[in-house]
Amino acid sequence: MSLAGPRLDRPSAIGDEGRPRAISLWIATLVIVAITVAVGAALGEPTLVTLPATFAGLAVAGIALLDRTSFVQLFVGHTLIVTFGSVFALLVLAAPLLGGPGIALAGFTVALFGIAMAWADVGGDGTKRAVASCFVTYAAVLSSSVFLLVVTAFGVLGWAIVVVVTETSSIGGSVVGFALVVVGAGCSALIALWVLPIRQLTPRSRRDRVESALSSARWRIGIGTIATFGVLIAVAIASIFDLLGPGVSGVPILESLLVGLSAPFVVWPIVGLSLLALFASAVAVTLRLLTRRFGTSAVRWSSAVVVGVSLVAFVVGMAIIVILGMTYFNLIGAAMAANAASIVVVILVAGPPAFLIVVGLVLVGVLLRIVPDRAGGPALAAVGLVVAAIGFGSLSPVLVFVCLAGAAVVWDVSTFGLGLTAELGHLPDTRRTELFHGVLSVGVGVVAVLVAVALEWVRTDVFGGVVAMGAVVAIGFGALILLTPLRG
Amino acid sequence: MTWRQHRWRGAVAATILLVALGVARGNGAVLLGAVVPLLYVAYGALSRASAPEDLVVRRTISPTPAPPGRPVTVSLEVENDGERTLTDVRVADAVPADLAVTGGSPRGSGTLEPGDRIVLEYAVVARRGEYEFDPPQVRVRGLGAGAVVTTEPAVDGDSSLACRLDADAPPLEQIGTGRIGQLTTDRPGEGLTFHSTREYRPDDPADRIDWRHYAKRGSLATVNYERQVAATVVLVVDAREPNRVVAGPGRPTAVELSAYAATRALTDLLAHGHDVGVAAIGLSGPGPAGLHWLEPASGSEQRARGLEIFRDATGVHDERDPEQSSEWSAAGTSNWERRDRAERAGGDDRAERTNGRDRTEQAHRRNRAEQGHGRMERTAGAADVDDRRADEQIRKLIELAPAGAQVALFSPLLDDRPVEAVETWRGGGLPSIVLSPDVVPENTVSGQYAQIRRRTRLARCQSVGTRAVDWRRGTPLPLIIEYAFSANARLSSGRLGANAGSGGRPGDDESVDPWETDGDGSDASARVAAGAETTGSDAGSMPEDEAVGPATERAETGGED
Structure with a gap:
């Protein structure tokens, strides 16, 4: 069922409902932009359009791109949502804290976001996708951050252990340290043998032999690692109870041999080989993941994860550059980069939740049928202008009326265009009908503003200081009673 | 029918919100702001619309009747013949549900001043049957688009589209000559157009003696003319269930297209005096082995009976289910x-x-x-029954077809059964051609795969010596049929001649109208096509003593002439 009622005839002739008509959208867009520019000029903030429009437009572009299926488009879409969408959401949520002008700014931003949604034909499904994708991306950011922290901690711990092992001079410590390194190397080798595509890269004629050799190697390395671990435990216990020293001290060669086990030229090559095996394993796993053929949904979610991981990598890289720059070169640019990085971190940490809140509210409105599904964009645009009008309530009555008239015009022409498209499809030429209705709607808006301004003049100048609060309440109730016979 | 469209519930909510905020904060500007959405609510609520009495609607459908698959243009004109301006008029023509719009749109809108008109023009693809167009729906809105009136005005002009298999085939009496034999063979004989000369035989008629040859060389020679023969063709429509598919919504099924092509071929062949039989496989009919079968014959009655079978093939369903x-x-x-x-x-x-x-x-x-x-x-058992029945009907055709007949199979080649049929017929000594309507859309990967398989089947048909003609969408059917049958007549002429007294009808040669022996365009194209097709075994099997062509004659005379 279309917004403006059922379809005019059965849906056999032409395809599904198309985009809202361009003329109606142009009129709505011009109204929003004109009001925003005028208000910006009146307030002395010419950037009132450009800045919010950039964030809102790119955020909607990101949401619209989530409708695609290719990885690159989805990657760009997720990136736009997490970056510009986050800024947009923070702007909408934080600006009202500044008072009336801030509320107006938030309202205009929402209005621009709404009209962009209407252009991009983003409805309930698109909003749902945006919420889910943003959630996944944010989860990927958090989990990859945690993973990075864990890996870093393990790296630091391993480095410290190796340094301690190479610096030890006791027999027990040397043997235990060596055994620890060997156990680690054995584990790395087992992982590498498990992950690396040795069998697949072997010519088919020699594959059986290589496979048996690999099996044998795995078995031997496993046994050797377990045995080394046993030796490690035994030596540790013997060292604790001082059983190793008396037995070995009588044999100087053996003593120097055992102490030499933890020498750097012994330990570091083993550690290096282990790291090389782990690196090769990681590369093999990555290549395997990248070359796997994903389905559509897998591509969608993997792109969200990749965006999250990439953003974390970007921030970490920035942090490293900033730290190095400040530590070794003491650059002014590094200090500026530090400021930028801190802003990026704030956006990445607080932005996605803010986006989830803003777009989630829209989604809840769609699900509760407060916001019409296909007309979600025009509805948001109109709501944004109403919010802006409320923000200007204590500043300028004329701006209030203009914003409200703009909201009504935007809603009128947008839903008219949607209804027209729903009934006739997007093939017929409907420009004349849309223009006629648009001009009529703007005319009604102008009359409404003039009537409101006249009433305001009467209220402030003619009856200035006379009208009591009770009279205002009575006018309000009168307006509400008027609604009863009209009923929208 | 009049109804109201509630478009301003949001404005009502905004009014209430502004009033509440204005009262709560004591802000007169916000409170007065409620006037703005309130005016829009009034603007929508005061909108009025009434059914227009002076709309004149005309519809033209061209061409009708039309053959299956033919694009048909429908034009609908809605004119405001009244005195008042209609600000928002939306029109949707009632396209029959079974027809697909392939171009243009059956809907439109406009603001109609007195005398203005909206013209909708769109194209539909004809499918076999007769389709009634209901009156269009016209929806008129008031100024605020809040009140809506929907009406169905009476329509002048065309109101139905008829689609018949023989829509573009004129009646047989108008184009047929009634004579036998207009296919030119490669074998020389009696006729009018010079073919070659050969050595004189005592029983040769005197009017075929080449007297110029005698004057030059003193020996008698006999002139050979191009022979005009009549063919016996059995048109077979593959009406099995797998072929009841379409290339897109609202388009004719492959069986309908096959029947249409067969109808056209039936008309053309009968008009040229050939004997034509008709069969439909894949159905449960009254004939042998469940075939819909019509013995080869000629004349307008044969055409009527053949058309009846084609109609059954496109419309008859499986009576078992x-x-x-x-x-x-x-x-x-x-x-x-x-x-x-x-x-x-x-x-x-x-x-x-x-x-x-x-x-x-x-x-x-x-x-x-x-x-x-x-x-x-369907159950696998039912499918097996259908397959067995089709196999039996295919084999039965070898028995039913008279000696010297050729089979023309009309099938979309969507499975291997038609290829096996052609192989069976070739094995049974029946020359055959395949004319395959293309109903496979190639805009998907699976469609392209199906198309490759279909073309492979076409190639397989050709590999067994059958002429397979691909009827691509957009190609005029008359050209396809002309090409297929003219070439096939050449191919099968040797066989026709070899079966003296049967399909060749030697006695028919004498009935050729001497004023029309040059033939029409189809004969000319048949000769052109034959040049490319006579390299097969049929041409090679021609007896050498009779096939003395002009080149050979020059060799014998030593180039004296």
Whole structure:
């Protein structure tokens, strides 16, 4: 069922409902932009359009791109949502804290976001996708951050252990340290043998032999690692109870041999080989993941994860550059980069939740049928202008009326265009009908503003200081009673 | 029908919000701001619309009747013949549910001042049957677009589209000459057009002696002319269930296209005096082995009987499965069955089709059928029965076809059965041609795969010595049929000649009208096509003593002339 009622005839002739008509959208867009520019000029903030429009437009572009299926488009879409969408959401949520002008700014931003949604034909499904994708991306950011922290901690711990092992001079410590390194190397080798595509890269004629050799190697390395671990435990216990020293001290060669086990030229090559095996394993796993053929949904979610991981990598890289720059070169640019990085971190940490809140509210409105599904964009645009009008309530009555008239015009022409498209499809030429209705709607808006301004003049100048609060309440109730016979 | 469209509920909510905020904060500007949405609510609520009495609607449908697959242009003109301006008029023509719009749009809108008009022009693809166009729906809105009136004005002009298999084939009497034999063979004989000369035989008639040759060389020679022979052709329509598929929504099924091509071929061949038989495989008919079978013969009665079989092939359903049959009849392979059922049930067909629920169900069924899901999932046993029956009918055709006859199979080649049929017929000594309508859309990967398989089948047909002609969408059918049959006549001429007294009809040579022996364009193209096709075994099997051509003659004379 279309917004403006059922379809005019059965849906056999032409395809599904198309985009809202361009003329109606142009009129709505011009109204929003004109009001925003005028208000910006009146307030002395010419950037009132450009800045919010950039964030809102790119955020909607990101949401619209989530409708695609290719990885690159989805990657760009997720990136736009997490970056510009986050800024947009923070702007909408934080600006009202500044008072009336801030509320107006938030309202205009929402209005621009709404009209962009209407252009991009983003409805309930698109909003749902945006919420889910943003959630996944944010989860990927958090989990990859945690993973990075864990890996870093393990790296630091391993480095410290190796340094301690190479610096030890006791027999027990040397043997235990060596055994620890060997156990680690054995584990790395087992992982590498498990992950690396040795069998697949072997010519088919020699594959059986290589496979048996690999099996044998795995078995031997496993046994050797377990045995080394046993030796490690035994030596540790013997060292604790001082059983190793008396037995070995009588044999100087053996003593120097055992102490030499933890020498750097012994330990570091083993550690290096282990790291090389782990690196090769990681590369093999990555290549395997990248070359796997994903389905559509897998591509969608993997792109969200990749965006999250990439953003974390970007921030970490920035942090490293900033730290190095400040530590070794003491650059002014590094200090500026530090400021930028801190802003990026704030956006990445607080932005996605803010986006989830803003777009989630829209989604809840769609699900509760407060916001019409296909007309979600025009509805948001109109709501944004109403919010802006409320923000200007204590500043300028004329701006209030203009914003409200703009909201009504935007809603009128947008839903008219949607209804027209729903009934006739997007093939017929409907420009004349849309223009006629648009001009009529703007005319009604102008009359409404003039009537409101006249009433305001009467209220402030003619009856200035006379009208009591009770009279205002009575006018309000009168307006509400008027609604009863009209009923929208 | 008048109804109100509630477009301003949001404005009502905004009014309430502004009043509440204005009162709560004591802000007069915000409170007065409620006037703005309130005015818009009034603007919508005061909107009025009334049914326009002075709309003149005209519709033209061209061409009608049309053959299956032919684009048909429909033009609808709505004119405001009244005195008041209609600010918002929306029109939607009632396209029959079984037809697909392939170009333009059956909907439109405009602001109509007195004397203004809206013209809709769109194209539909004809499908076999007769389709009634209901009156268009016209929806008029008031100034605020809050009040809506929907009406169905009476329509002048055309109101139905008829689609017949023989729509573009004129009656036989108008184009046929009634004489036997207009296919020119490669074998020389009696006729009018010079072919070659050969050595004189004592029993040669005196009027064929080449007296110039005698004057030059003193020896008698006999002139050979191009022979005009009559062919016996059996047109076979592959009406099996797998072929009841369409290239897109609202388009004719492959069986309909095959029947249309067969109808055209039947008309052309009969008009040229050939004997034509008709068979439909894949159905349960009254003939041998369940075939719909018509013995080869000529004349206008034969055409009428053949058309009846083609109609059955496109409209008849499987009688073993009543559920399936009702599904098929409603699935849109033919409207005739549905109309007949409605008439038998005593109901008015128009009333039946204007019933919204019925239309919706039919549309659902049609969509499922046309998207390939519509075929009822039949049991494997039933499919096996169909396959066995088709096999038996294919084999039976070898017995039924008279000696010297050739078989023309009309099949979309969507499975291997037609290829096996051609192989069986070739093995049984029946020359054959295949004319395959293309119903496979290539805009998907699976469609391209199906198309490759179909073309492979075409190649397989050619590899067994059968001429396979691909009837691509957009190619005029007359050209295809002319090309296929002219070339095939050449190919099979040797065989026709070899079967003296049967398909060749030696006695028919004398009945050739001497004033028309040059033939028409089709004969000329047949000769052109034969040049490319006589390299096969048929040409090679021609007896050397009779095949003395001009080049050979020059060699014998030593180039004296």
